[in-house]
Amino acid sequence: MLRYVAIRLVSAVVMALLASGVIFLISNFVPGDPVLAQLGDILASDPAVVAQWRAKWGLDLPLWDRYWIFLNGLLHGDLGISIATRRPVLEDIVQYAPATIELATVSFLLALVIGIPLGVAAAVWRDSAVDAVARAVSLLGVSAPTFWLAFIVLAIFYGWLGWAPGPGRLDPIAFPPEGGTGFFLWDTAMAGDWETFQDAAAHLVLPAIVLAAATLGLITRTTRAAMLECLHQDYVRVARAKGMKERVVVLHHALRNALVPVVTLGGLAYANLLTGAVMTETIFAWPGLGRYTFRSAAALDFPAIMGITLVVSATYLLVNLLVDLSYAMLDPRVRR
Amino acid sequence: MSAPVLDVRGLVTVFHTDAGPVRAVDGVSFAVGKGETLGIVGESGSGKSVTAQSLMRLLDPPARIEGGEVLFEGRDVLTMSRRQLTAWRGAGAAMVFQDSLTGLNPVIRILRQVTEHVVAHGRMDRRAARRHGIDLLRRMGVASPERAAASYPHQFSGGMRQRVMIGIGMANDPKLLIADEPTTALDVTIQAQILDLLGNLNEKFGTAIVLISHDLGVIGTICQRIVVMYAGEVVEEGPTAAVLEDPRHPYAWALANAVPRLDSPVAERLPGIEGAPPDPLAMPAGCRFMPRCPWRLSRCGAERPPLVEVAPGRLARCWVTADGRRLPPRTEPLHAKPPQPSTREPLLVARDLVKHFPLPKKTFFGTREVVHAVNGVSLHVMPGERLGIVGESGCGKSTLARLVTRLHRPDAGDIRFDGQDIATLNGEALRRLRPRLQMVFQDPYASLNPRMRVGDILAEPLLVHGRAASPAEAAGRIASLLELVGLNPAWAARFPHEFSGGQRQRISIARALALEPSLIVADEPVSALDVNVQAQVLNLMLDLRERMGLAYLFIAHDLAVVRAFCDRVAVMYLGRIVEEAPARELFAHPAHPYTVSLLSAVPEPGRQRIVLGGEPPSTLRLPQGCAFRARCPVAQRVCAEPPPLTEIAPGHRVLCHAPGSLKGAA
Known part of the structure; x- marks a missing residue:
């Protein structure tokens, strides 16, 4: 019985990681730009502001790097900073x-x-x-x-x-x-x-x-x-x-x-x-x-x-x- | 006889269905004395199980008991209050059900199931009940009872579960045990063990037993008296031997004679009675058996015959025998041709067939377990020949059927069909083979698609194999197929559920015949059918052979059926053929100890039986030496070596070190 629980727990962790990967991929492919959502029409029309904003939130990095950063943070109990509330997501x-x-x-x-x-x-x-x-x-x-x-x-x-x-x-x-x-x-x-x-x-x-x-x-x-x-x-x-x-x-x-x-x-x-x-x-x-x-x-x-x-x-x-x-x-x- | 333990008088049980009331039990009376075993026999729908459940008031709506008395030691069970009934059930009278798989609660430990009513009826406290329960399991012949008590039902074989069920029934030492088809789901050797057990209980403890079965053999072995039921009525009652030898009701006559017995002639038509029981919603006014009766009189249609004494101690409900006349002895068989030895090439030859099924791994690194279903089987079937394969469940006979029809691919060995090697055929070549090699399955309910009309079911093979270009073109052929199997061609538009079991099996056979095969592999084609219907279907298969020159590979667990139908018989045990001989020879001079015990286990009235201990060993391990050695009553040291295949008479081969060393107790 204990063995069964242990196996199930390990597989649960693996499943959670897989799920996060899938969600990460999907949410990056959905149409819709956080830039527009966050900055509004006027600011978003200025390329310099947009580039700066993207760099600030790490959105200019390649997908793999971003996922790596996410995983790395996860290991340290850090889910990142919410773009909307500017507070740590975990909080x-x-x-x-x-x-x-x-x-x-x-x-x-x-x-x-x-x-x-x-x-x-x-x-x-x-x-x-x-x-x-x-x-x-x-x-x-x-x-x-x-x-x-x-x-x-x-x-x-x-x-x-x-x-x-x-x-x-x-x-x-x-x-x-x-x-x-x-x-x-x-x-x-x-x-x-x-x-x-x-x-x-x-x-x-x-x-x-x-x-x-x-x-x-x-x-x-x-x-x-x-x-x-x-x-x-x-x-x-x-x-x-x-x-x-x-x-x-x-x-x-x-x-x-x-x-x-x-x-x-x-x-x-x-x-x-x-x-x-x-x-x-x-x-x-x-x-x-x-x-x-x-x-x-x-x-x-x-x-x-x-x-x-x-x-x-x-x-x-x-x-x-x-x-x-x-x-x-x-x-x-x-x-x- | 002292005052009866159970006295049933004019019991009437009615099912209030949407279509109208059905009188499933219609004025049934009988009595059972202390230490007596009474058998109730009848086909499905005759009301025998409903009677059993009415005795204990176990029926749920829409069924209602609407009349009569069920006197248990003088007290009427039907008028007991809820509380009295609960106190009486399981203590005064107990019941054993047919299916031990569904009858035992899957989530409760055996011990609790065997003893909870001992505690509930206040006979013992838990601790005493525990000892009693383990002792009970031991008495019922359950292997290692302490361990069994702590186990759950799914960890047991069918035979062991049935022993537990009987243990549950006997836990409070009831005066009356009602056993509803207690051995129907079991193999013959296990059935023999259970019947022995029931017989012992009856002798040792004086328990009165009501044994309900469709199998006259079972009833005949342990019952002193028989009640024969038909369409909700008792049609005959009397001492077992008298009823079996000299039945006084035509239905009892049909039952007694339609059953293939080990002493009836080999490979001949069985005297079945055509037709089906009456529609329970529209019972005939006169005798309910009249439409099927070969001896009917003009009076039978008009007046319902009463149950009267036709001879001392014998009752029958029939105008023909009411004045004490007897029914004629069984008619002579229609065909009595000896099997012609054929010099032609065999139609099917299988050599050293092997099929193993790996089981899914239990753990990731564990070793994979393998079911050794077929372990080196060789056989041949001549054109027009009927080869029977018999064996208990798990012996590999069904896998063998699927191998020779190439539904499975053998792991090793070769199969030649009409000179062509078919063991490794694939794709199109295999498809071209199919029409010549057809299969009939056991369960006529599961093998016909419930959403297809019978016409479409029969048209499908014709269209798939290009024998008909369109459904319209197939229609003519379908009509003649239905006629061939004795069904009305107009029924092609009906759905399978509109037919009875026997009729469905006829449809299955018609489907197999549609492509004009030369070999039909029939896997237990009649084991799901009532005896009378069984005889009809077997007769049809015999007729078709004569007319179309069909060869059959006939697989069954019922030795008597195989004997009645086949020219040659092979006996399988643990994936091997242990004995093979012409039917007459095999049944007259069985040589392998397994065959001898198998034959002996068949319940037949008035015959001594060799009761094999134990159960077939697991197919997960391939035994060394003789596979039967562990259960063999005459095993010797040499049996640890693989036994040789010896031909002891022309065509009679035995896989045994000492063929003929076990003698049947005739």
């Missing part, structure tokens, strides 16, 4: 990532904690009211556009009922926890500052629900389908014939088999939540990676794009590793 990422990770993780847990039991219940009581709810949730979750859902929940729970706070991570007059990890729930809980914890948690609810919707739909649906299949397997019938209680039959015999596809989906979904929150983050004024990514892409900010790509691919690889490991735990046939 930017460290600043924005916690907000996104916090949001994504809460959404993910929400989707799992609601989706799996709902899917199981829907399969066990097929064609019942629970099943109707589960099917409605999965259909709505998957098909409702994020911006629409976001406006609806904001309008209802913030604007009309006033149950939830408005956009942002904290109340505008509240002070963010200082010198922590950037994960507000964690920081405030550690500091024992329960007032700010409550504030942060309350601000999380609506964006988390919006972001979780699609994942919740998929997980409910997949769990339901996998459970329906497993409940018709011979081994479930054998378990019933043994006189096992229905609870044991469902939760022990069927669910463990049904979780395999759910784990696959969950891994992919979590990675997607981390990187696909642009819309939600924008609407809820959430200072996260999604918005940073969007701004960097719009500005053709290559160092930032490369940094984000690296972080994203590392996340995907890590999540994939976790998925593979949980496979091995769930299904002995995968172990070697």
Whole structure:
């Protein structure tokens, strides 16, 4: 098992490097000139200014040299300087990532904690009211556009009922926890500052629900389908014939088999939540990676794009590793 | 007989389908006493498995039990509450299912699967259950039970898994064990082991057993009484020997006589009964077997016959035998021609064929493992001859079929077909060979493309090989092909799923015949079919041979089927032919110990069996010396040397140091 993990880790590093190379190449071939994006029409019409600007950011060097510089920096924990913000990319990422990770993780847990039991219940009581709810949730979750859902929940729970706070991570007059990890729930809980914890948690609810919707739909649906299949397997019938209680039959015999596809989906979904929150983050004024990514892409900010790509691919690889490991735990046939 | 353990009265189970209610079990009654083994036999769709599951109330909607009583020691299972039912299942009565691969939970350790219900029923705590479980596995004949207990199902062979399944059933010492086709997925020698095990349980512990099977041989070996089911009804019930020898219902008659047996005549037509069971949505008002019955009376169509006593202790549901008359003995075979010795050149000659399959490497630097599928096989087929290849799963017979049809390319050895060397043919030359050498596959469901109409399936080879320029031109030929295999030419427009298994296999045969081949390689062509349908398809293949002079290479695991169909038989074990002889000779005087034990393992009523221990060794390592040595009851020291191929009678060759040293226990 340890050996397996080691092999997977090494291959993950290799994969991350390969991915960075590919992204580096592709982003250099896309049409679109950072010069124009950064300097504007007037300055960009002056060749001297352009040449100087290019030299300053190293854009005049050959592609291979630039990639080498990038790799070299990477080894020293340096992702370069963002063209747009003029700050080290790593600093930017460290600043924005916690907000996104916090949001994504809460959404993910929400989707799992609601989706799996709902899917199981829907399969066990097929064609019942629970099943109707589960099917409605999965259909709505998957098909409702994020911006629409976001406006609806904001309008209802913030604007009309006033149950939830408005956009942002904290109340505008509240002070963010200082010198922590950037994960507000964690920081405030550690500091024992329960007032700010409550504030942060309350601000999380609506964006988390919006972001979780699609994942919740998929997980409910997949769990339901996998459970329906497993409940018709011979081994479930054998378990019933043994006189096992229905609870044991469902939760022990069927669910463990049904979780395999759910784990696959969950891994992919979590990675997607981390990187696909642009819309939600924008609407809820959430200072996260999604918005940073969007701004960097719009500005053709290559160092930032490369940094984000690296972080994203590392996340995907890590999540994939976790998925593979949980496979091995769930299904002995995968172990070697 | 004391009070029965299980008394089923008028059980009715209905499937509420979209097309209407189907009475899958329609008023079934029977009883099983303590220590008794009752067999329920019938073809697929006869309601025997539904009956089994109804007994334990294991059916899911749309199936519903709508009538009758299932009395277990006087208590009606059908009126038990959920809680009572859970307490009864797995303790009072247990069930063993057909497919041990899907019946065992792949993600739970064996020990837990064998013992969880011992704990759940409060009979033992976990620690005691663990010891009990390991002891149970040992009693079931599972090799190294401690290790087995900690393993997962995928680490076992089919035979071992079935032992575990029976162990699960026996864990709480139930009074009643219901076994639904417990040996159907297993090889004959393993089947013999499992039947032995069931017989022992019955004798030692007095467990009442209901054994459900489509195989009369299996039922006949260990059951004291038989219930024959047809179209949801019991059509005959009586002591096993009486029903097999003197069946009183025409369907039971057909079952008993359509099955090729080791003592039936060689290479002749089987007396099958044509037709198919009635549409369950529209059951005939009278006797349900009437449309297929060769002895029907005018009364049969109008009045449904009751199940009445036709002889002491025997019940049958038939107007013909209701007054105690018997059915005629089996008709004489239509063809009884001895195989003509041919002086012509052989059609197919294979010499020293070898095929190994390397497995993917497990680790980057590890050594590659190799499956030694075929290890030096030589054979020949004369024009018009039927050569049978028998052996258990994993013996390499299917690989051999794929080698001689050149779906695989041999690693070594040569194949001559009609004088031409085909072992290394490629591309166009291989394509030109194809029409003359056709294959029929085992699974008639998987080998026909479900999205193609039957007409298109049959037209494809004609068009590909330029035998017809257009589909329209092919149409005439397709009609005559369908007629040839006994199907209605108008059915060309239908899709495969609209046909039954037997009809699909006819389509497969028609496809093979489309290009007028001279050799058909048939890989288990009837093993997926019900016995009666099996007889129909075998008879068709015999007719076609007579009409078209076809030669067959017929591959099967069922010895009796091979015996009924083939002129000559070769027995394979671990990628080698260990014995080869004319069918009559081979079955009369088997000389290789493996052949002797294989023949002996075939379940037939009232016959002693040699039960081989162990399982075929792994094909990953090529054994030194005789491949069968590890399981051979008469192995000697000399068997570590490669055995010689000896001709002990004309055309009878044996690969053994001491041919004939093991005698069948006849």
